[in-house]
Amino acid sequence: MDKYSLWSNELERIYEQYIDMVYRICYMLLMSCAEAEDAAQNVFIKLMNAKNKPTGEEHLKAWLIVSAKNECKNILKHWWRSKRVALEDIKEQGEYMKESENEVSRSVSQLPEKYRLPVYLYYYEGYSTDEIAKILDVNASTLRTRMVQARKMLKLILEKEGLGNV
Amino acid sequence: MYKDELIKYYNGIAPSDEQRERMLKGIKAASKKKTLNIKNISTITASAAACAAIVFAVSNYRITDNAQDLTPVIPTPAPTQNQDVHGFVIEESEDILPEITSHPVPTTKPFATAVPKATQKATSAPVKTSAPEMKYQIQSTSVPVQENIAAEVKEQKTEKSDAVEFNKKAITVTEAPVNDTVQADNEIDITDEIVPEAAMTVQTAVDEMYVEMNINHIEAALRSTSGGSGGGSSSAASYKAEKIGIDEFEESTGIKYSENLSVPSDLQNNTPHEMSGIANSWNYIYSSEDGERRMSALVSKFYIENINPENFMMSTFGDCEVLIKEENGVYSAVFNKNSISVRISARGITEDELKDFIVSAVLG
Numbered sequence: 001m002d003k004y005s006l007w008s009n010e011l012e013r014i015y016e017q018y019i020d021m022v023y024r025i026c027y028m029l030l031m032s033c034a035e036a037e038d039a040a041q042n043v044f045i046k047l048m049n050a051k052n053k054p055t056g057e058e059h060l061k062a063w064l065i066v067s068a069k070n071e072c073k074n075i076l077k078h079w080w081r082s083k084r085v086a087l088e089d090i091k092e093q094g095e096y097m098k099e100s101e102n103e104v105s106r107s108v109s110q111l112p113e114k115y116r117l118p119v120y121l122y123y124y125e126g127y128s129t130d131e132i133a134k135i136l137d138v139n140a141s142t143l144r145t146r147m148v149q150a151r152k153m154l155k156l157i158l159e160k161e162g163l164g165n166v
Numbered sequence: 167m168y169k170d171e172l173i174k175y176y177n178g179i180a181p182s183d184e185q186r187e188r189m190l191k192g193i194k195a196a197s198k199k200k201t202l203n204i205k206n207i208s209t210i211t212a213s214a215a216a217c218a219a220i221v222f223a224v225s226n227y228r229i230t231d232n233a234q235d236l237t238p239v240i241p242t243p244a245p246t247q248n249q250d251v252h253g254f255v256i257e258e259s260e261d262i263l264p265e266i267t268s269h270p271v272p273t274t275k276p277f278a279t280a281v282p283k284a285t286q287k288a289t290s291a292p293v294k295t296s297a298p299e300m301k302y303q304i305q306s307t308s309v310p311v312q313e314n315i316a317a318e319v320k321e322q323k324t325e326k327s328d329a330v331e332f333n334k335k336a337i338t339v340t341e342a343p344v345n346d347t348v349q350a351d352n353e354i355d356i357t358d359e360i361v362p363e364a365a366m367t368v369q370t371a372v373d374e375m376y377v378e379m380n381i382n383h384i385e386a387a388l389r390s391t392s393g394g395s396g397g398g399s400s401s402a403a404s405y406k407a408e409k410i411g412i413d414e415f416e417e418s419t420g421i422k423y424s425e426n427l428s429v430p431s432d433l434q435n436n437t438p439h440e441m442s443g444i445a446n447s448w449n450y451i452y453s454s455e456d457g458e459r460r461m462s463a464l465v466s467k468f469y470i471e472n473i474n475p476e477n478f479m480m481s482t483f484g485d486c487e488v489l490i491k492e493e494n495g496v497y498s499a500v501f502n503k504n505s506i507s508v509r510i511s512a513r514g515i516t517e518d519e520l521k522d523f524i525v526s527a528v529l530g
Contacts, residue, residue, distance in 0.1 A: 015193070019186060024179045037181065041189040045196045104171040105178070123169055124176045139522050158168065 014060065015044055021061075021125070022068045028116045029072035031109055039071045046071075062135045069117060069136070076113070107157035115150035118143060459514035461523075481521070488524055492517070499524060 022043050026036035046067055047053070054063040108116065117136065121127045129147060133140040181189065478489035478500070488501040497520050499510040512520055 011193075012190075015190060019189070020180050023181045023185075024176060027179050033185075037185055037189060040181070041192045044189070044193050048193065048197060104168055105175045108172070108175060119172070120176060123172045139525065142522055142525070154168065 011044070011048060014047070018061065018064050019044075022064050024124075025065060025068040025117060025120065026072055028108070028120055029069065029113055030075060035075055039068065039075055042071050043067045065117075065121070065135055066137075104158070107154050110157050111150055111153055115146055115153065118146055119150050119154075122147065459512075461510065461512040461515065463508060463510050481524075483521075483524055490520070490524075 019040065023036055023040045026039040026043075027033065030036050030039060043064060047064070054060040108119070111119065118129075118132050121132045121135070122129065127135070129144050130140050133143040136143070138146075478491045478498075481488050481490055483501075486501055488499055490497065490499045492498075495513060497510070497512045497515065497517070499512075499520060501508055501524070510520070510523070512523075
């Protein structure tokens with residue numbers, strides 16, 4: 001019996017519930033559909049193979065966030081990535097990106113990587129700065145500073161693009 | 167505010183049904199993968215080794231007209247530039263690299279493990295008169311970069327009573343390979359872009375720290391593109407900034423250049439390395455308006471492998487080892503990260519603030 005069938009029901013529930021979140025994080029950090037797909041898939045494979053599985057829903061969610069971040073970091077620092085140009089950079093993005101392509105999406109993509117995840121967790125997932133600091137294992141004051149910097153940058157980028165009212 | 171827009175944007179990022187299905191299939195497939203038996207690995211390794219031996223043997227035998235005469239052809243290594251045609255090593259004269267032959271390179275543990283990546287690659291480069299990897303001690307005056315260090319050591323000797331102790335300091339500096347030929351042959355991906363990129367990481371971390379410290383005055387940020395001739399840090403630094411052109415400097419760093427550029431002597435003396443005039447380096451100097459709290463961060467392509475670890479405390483941040491020391495309220499910290507070295511000197515800050523900064527700079 002393989003690992004999947006041992007844990008299939010539970011894993012499928014987790015997959016259905018969290019795939020969007022994991023994919024979003026991966027996409028935001030990698031800015032590439034194909035790589036985000038690979039990374040998100042790897043996160044769930046890691047979960048399946050993990051010896052110490054996260055206990056409780058909150059722990060599981062935090063585990064998935066951190067694993068997604070680490071997976072993306074590994075991909076980002078891989079030599080392969082530095083030696084090539086993503087197809088998405090040349091061609092246009094996927095279908096959903098066309099719909100959501102607006103000033104905000106462009107400005108978020110211009111934020112440095114380390115700001116993207118805190119902004120997402122704060123505004124979308126509704127975590128507090130203390131909770132984000134704990135999840136990402138950074139000093140709370142450092143994280144608050146990053147948030148301030150991120151907001152400043154977003155404002156600057158949006159103002160530059162003619163959306164001064166932010 | 168743009169919160170609603172942000173949420174709309176995040177909602178827009180979601181895998182399509184096809185992608186979901188594909189990922190789930192991948193997960194299921196991964197669960198069925200069988201691990202390779204260790205016995206199989208040894209068998210495969212043995213087979214591969216046997217094949218390699220056969221190929222090597224065949225390629226080194228030449229079949230002549232006489233079937234009996236299977237003469238092994240032993241390849242003769244081409245003489246390197248240090249050898250004559252007979253393979254005898256030509257000794258280099260002492261005035262070229264006196265320190266290498268007269269002083270042993272210290273063998274204490276290098277403090278960072280990530281750095282030798284480029285160095286290891288460089289060692290496989292073809293032998294040239296200017297070898298890509300050079301190790302030498304700080305007393306050497308044969309290489310331009312070393313002139314600065316040597317100058318600093320001489321100053322220390324005359325000014326301080328503990329000159330003997332300082333002289334014991336053995337700093338091994340490994341020059342990052344920048345030779346075009348070496349890059350082409352060995353795919354060394356160290357380019358000039360690395361330094362600014364790394365410098366930006368450090369700069370961001372420094373910026374954050376200064377936001378927290380409520381220091382809003384940035385005194386200067388410098389970029390040195392070539393080795394300086396030594397001398398006072400202040401003048402050398404100004405010269406570098408002016409040399410590249412203030413406009414270019416401001417454009418490339420995003421920081422306004424200040425004419426009143428100065429590096430306090432206590433910072434200079436406590437930095438473990440010369441603060442300016444190092445080739446391919448970026449130097450950021452920050453200060454509060456009253457000058458009470460100051461900090462400099464020097465980012466360069468020179469890896470410091472060993473800086474008198476006796477005087478420094480080693481702390482580990484993630485997988486990066488950082489050397490820190492405190493002397494008369496001035497903190498010095500050194501670490502290697504992503505093929506560059508970062509040297510920090512700060513005054514008027516607490517140890518916690520320094521560590522917070524290092525965490526940001528190291529772990530991003």
